[in-house]
């Protein structure tokens with residue numbers, strides 16, 4: 166079923182929804198952007214539909230809701246510990262199609278990687294339902310179509326904002342009673358079918374080509390361009406890395422928290438072990454790792470889709486104006502060449 | 516040529532005497548160092564028609580047009596009318612009669628500014644709109660004042676060498692939960708600013724004593740854990756100057772004042788100058804004026820009726836450090852001496 170609602174009517178219903186749900190959406194934080202007099206658009210709890218920034222892509226992704234930047238796992242004293250608690254209420258999050266795919270990638274990482282599901286991810290993830298926001302035309306850094314993440318059916322509600330009104334599709338039957346007396350409409354969300362950007366994905370067909378990809382001079386160009394700041398991974402909906410550490414908050418160091426905090430493969434200490442040895446020493450090597458993780462390793466391990474969902478936030482946030490789409494296209498061009506060389510060497514056509 | 520020209524009068528009219536008798540250089544104000552590029556045509560017209568075809572980019576961000584002959588000044592002034600109307604009245608809302616007489620005074624010098632946050636990634640404030648507000652406060656007054664506005668403590672605008680140097684600063688706010696302990700802010704504060712940040716227990720602590728409010732930390736933070744408080748803050752330096760005798764860098768007079776306070780302070784400049792100069796405007800560096808009055812009296816007059824914001828800090832006293840060009844006892848001849 167679908168409905169047409171004025172924003173003020175929607176706010177009344179939202180108020181009712183807020184009795185049982187915590188509702189997150191991209192919100193504007195005025196003048197809180199990286200540069201002076203720019204705004205920050207990121208997820209937070211909304212009170213009104215008017216709080217939702219729907220006509221701009223958020224700078225940070227909705228993963229913050231399910232995979233918080235800082236999360237206490239448990240609190241300990243000398244002889245005992247107590248697990249941290251989370252709000253029991255279910256959660257509604259306003260997201261884009263690519264975000265829903267991105268969160269599915271996180272599901273793979275946290276729930277299907279190895280034998281045990283991550284309980285701290287699961288306890289939040291199980292509470293979450295999605296409200297799909299239509300993208301309209303999308304934005305100039307998006308490449309969801311290339312990644313096959315432009316469409317989804319995995320949502321409870323879908324919304325199109327239209328000035329003082331909105332159109333809402335209610336898919337999840339549990340929400341139907343709430344809208345029972347509203348004016349119905351003929352509405353199904355539309356999905357972006359073409360982006361301004363097209364990204365070609367590398368087809369790495371052999372171990373030998375993979376090794377040659379590792380040695381490409383292309384990566385070195387990022388040694389001077391990339392700051393290793395991790396702004397890209399912080400904005401990325403599908404990046405899942407974190408570090409776990411114990412924080413003592415008593416003088417004797419015997420009581421404290423175990424917490425997890427996001428980490429980034431772009432940071433120079435990401436692979437540093439005790440003794441100071443690290444695997445990826447240069448920004449270019451770290452860029453290579455990230456890129457291949459996003460469009461090769463993940464698929465090689467889990468099959469199916471790539472980890473990157475083409476949201477383009479990494480490009481939007483990179484202070485050095487490094488476009489991930491351009492990086493991927495550059496890589497794909499090189500891989501084509503390597504594949505052709507390999508084929509010529511073995512006499513097999515590709 | 517036989518000239519009989521009132522040089523002083525022309526200087527007040529913004530025409531500077533040349534070494535060539537009877538020639539002058541026009542200084543056109545450009546508050547905040549910005550005008551629409553279309554005015555270059557006006558500048559070119561003046562330079563080609565009445566000047567010697569050259570444009571000097573004035574040290575105080577004026578368009579300076581040399582080689583204007585005395586007998587053409589009237590024509591130049593008439594032609595300037597549109598520029599003054601648009602740049603002073605329309606853009607800065609300056610309260611003045613614009614007529615065919617050109618600039619009414621040179622007293623308050625062109626308000627300088629760096630490009631600020633309309634462009635610069637380091638900036639904390641909109642320097643141009645502030646410069647325009649300042650222009651409205653000080654022009655057209657005969658009392659001399661030199662002012663420059665820097666968008667951030669990098670001070671590309673050399674605020675430190677002006678009577679009043681204004682620097683845009685930001686109160687930083689830290690979101691504990693958003694911080695991922697990457698230490699980008701720690702490294703950046705150490706290399707670009709004041710080393711006030713450190714990592715403790717996986718999060719950042721700050722020695723608030725010495726944060727200069729540059730916001731480098733916000734610029735580099737990957738998660739938006741550091742952000743600027745939306746209210747703009749300003750540091751005000753006073754008494755900076757260059758010159759033949761004893762140049763000196765300005766000293767901090769006010770720190771963390773809001774725009775409202777800043778405008779009120781600059782609004783008091785004319786009354787302060789009139790008091791010290793006995794209501795006789797004459798050319799004297801603002802710094803010398805402050806010296807004449809003494810810091811205590813300056814402070815009293817310039818803060819008259821000003822309601823300071825809670826964050827504001829005011830210098831209790833000032834310790835000037837001048838470069839004494841006149842003593843120079845440390846400079847000795849090294850050639851031809853055995």
Ligand code: SF4
Pocket residue numbers: 267397400401402403404459472473474475476477478479480489
């Ligand atoms: S790598 Fe970039 S484009 Fe891909 S999902 Fe992450 S932020 Fe989006």
Ligand code: SF4
Pocket residue numbers: 390391392393394395396397398431479482483484485486487
């Ligand atoms: S955001 Fe840009 S500069 Fe920073 S780590 Fe990512 S690619 Fe490098």
Ligand code: SF4
Pocket residue numbers: 629630631632635636637638639665666667668669670671672
């Ligand atoms: S003073 Fe600061 S804001 Fe102004 S140009 Fe220099 S760096 Fe940019």
Ligand code: SF4
Pocket residue numbers: 693694695696697698699700701719732735736737738739740741
């Ligand atoms: S730059 Fe930001 S995320 Fe990194 S340590 Fe500083 S506050 Fe934390």
Ligand code: SF4
Pocket residue numbers: 687703704708709710711712721725726727728729730731732733
């Ligand atoms: S604003 Fe303060 S803490 Fe931040 S970099 Fe500048 S001096 Fe350091």
